Amino acid sequence: MLQSIAETILETYAPTPKYERLHAFDPPVDLSHFSSFTKGQPFDAFRQMRENAPVCWCPEPPEIGGGFWALTRHADIRSTSLAPETFSSQKGGILMTYGSSTDMRHPTLHRASLDTMINMDPPIHFELRREHLPFFTPRYIADLKTRVDAKVTSLLDAMAPMGTCDLVEHFSAELPLYTLSEILGLPESDRPKLVKWMHFLEIAGYIVAERRLGSVDPAFFGEFLAGVEDMFDYGRTMLLKRRADPQPDLLSAIANAKVDGDVLSDGYLDGSWLLIVFAGNDTTRNSISGTMKLLTEFPEQKARVQADLSLLPSMVDEAIRMVSPVMYMRRTATRDAEIGGQKIAEGEKVVMFYGAANRDPEVFADPDRFEASRANAGDHIAFGIGPHVCLGQRVANLQLEAAYRQILTRFPDMRWTGEIDIAPNNFVHAIRKIGVEFTPERG
Ligand code: HEM
Numbered sequence: 001m002l003q004s005i006a007e008t009i010l011e012t013y014a015p016t017p018k019y020e021r022l023h024a025f026d027p028p029v030d031l032s033h034f035s036s037f038t039k040g041q042p043f044d045a046f047r048q049m050r051e052n053a054p055v056c057w058c059p060e061p062p063e064i065g066g067g068f069w070a071l072t073r074h075a076d077i078r079s080t081s082l083a084p085e086t087f088s089s090q091k092g093g094i095l096m097t098y099g100s101s102t103d104m105r106h107p108t109l110h111r112a113s114l115d116t117m118i119n120m121d122p123p124i125h126f127e128l129r130r131e132h133l134p135f136f137t138p139r140y141i142a143d144l145k146t147r148v149d150a151k152v153t154s155l156l157d158a159m160a161p162m163g164t165c166d167l168v169e170h171f172s173a174e175l176p177l178y179t180l181s182e183i184l185g186l187p188e189s190d191r192p193k194l195v196k197w198m199h200f201l202e203i204a205g206y207i208v209a210e211r212r213l214g215s216v217d218p219a220f221f222g223e224f225l226a227g228v229e230d231m232f233d234y235g236r237t238m239l240l241k242r243r244a245d246p247q248p249d250l251l252s253a254i255a256n257a258k259v260d261g262d263v264l265s266d267g268y269l270d271g272s273w274l275l276i277v278f279a280g281n282d283t284t285r286n287s288i289s290g291t292m293k294l295l296t297e298f299p300e301q302k303a304r305v306q307a308d309l310s311l312l313p314s315m316v317d318e319a320i321r322m323v324s325p326v327m328y329m330r331r332t333a334t335r336d337a338e339i340g341g342q343k344i345a346e347g348e349k350v351v352m353f354y355g356a357a358n359r360d361p362e363v364f365a366d367p368d369r370f371e372a373s374r375a376n377a378g379d380h381i382a383f384g385i386g387p388h389v390c391l392g393q394r395v396a397n398l399q400l401e402a403a404y405r406q407i408l409t410r411f412p413d414m415r416w417t418g419e420i421d422i423a424p425n426n427f428v429h430a431i432r433k434i435g436v437e438f439t440p441e442r443g
Contacts, residue, residue: 020343055341075362111271135253178191201274223245
């Protein structure tokens, strides 16, 4: 039987590093705090860290305990991700913190966020990952393309008369939801519920932290608890249905996956559901919205792509490089090790900031510039690298390309109005609202 990671995870950490810090430089922002990200990612702080302390010790607030090493260099994040036997995803999970055990964490959410393949180490990890693979092959994705193109058209048809709207509500949230639901095999009528659940998940960490301070409205908290519970009930029911009656879809593959000789426990079904629903929706939604912002900020690059649509694939790589919607993944040292000359002790946390790596001037010249034809934009590591490299990267690229192929031709003057609302979240760059305006279509 597969062991529960929630029951075995390392949860206590020393507040100071065991070995001396190589660089006496303190992080200019608190990277553990949600409010540090509500105006976008702290790229300037990342630059300072990369220049002064590329492996930088970041203390965490005492109520969480411990601290972590922040990595901001492309080469260090690459080598750390490629050494899972030294830098484990399983020993402490992939989040910076899971809250302290005395916090009133949502029990199902806490357990599900750990009992899932993204927190598993090789070789057992691959047993579960393998079951997902047939739904992410180039051939499977090519089959999806026609449906994704048609969905883009129908979403744009609905937006066409508006002239101004929130792109998240009308487009960026809807397209990934549709695409993921097609892969999973979710009935059309159930899909809208997922949008609301996504909003709750995006602020779950913030709610736990605010509860600690006693500043969450009890009515809202009740709604949050009920929403999260509904999400798990729904996922478990669907997966068990597919176990009894398999269909050619990803839900059935997960429901019938055998790891270590057994089908998944209910705990791992919850975890697998949470991972796929969150990873497949939220990331692509934020990439679509973030790309609109970049195209507005760099109008000459937008004009180049409009004049030559063959630039779309490299524009998509470049947009994902600059947006880097998953801000970090964390690893835990399984033994004493070294990164960039800094000694790291067994049990210490290492947090890899992808947005920082993706603006490392050692790899990307003039890294803050959006360059639609950047020759090495595809070297970004926004999808991670190594055994856990994102399963859905082709699905994400497909959707972004399909979206902007139609947006840039059908609404050539669509632009960001300057209105934006970013959720308090230090894990994903979560754009809740982004205003756009464009010449409406009449008739
Ligand atoms: C721009 C969009 C996306 C970004 C930036 C992104 C980023 C990432 C990153 C950084 C990782 C983890 C790497 C690690 O721990 O080393 C990951 C893993 C994963 N992603 Fe994505 N992702 C995106 C879209 C998607 C989509 C559309 C899906 C599904 C349809 C998806 C499914 C997954 C899954 C299942 C994993 C876990 C893989 C494993 O543990 O083996 N992602 N993604």
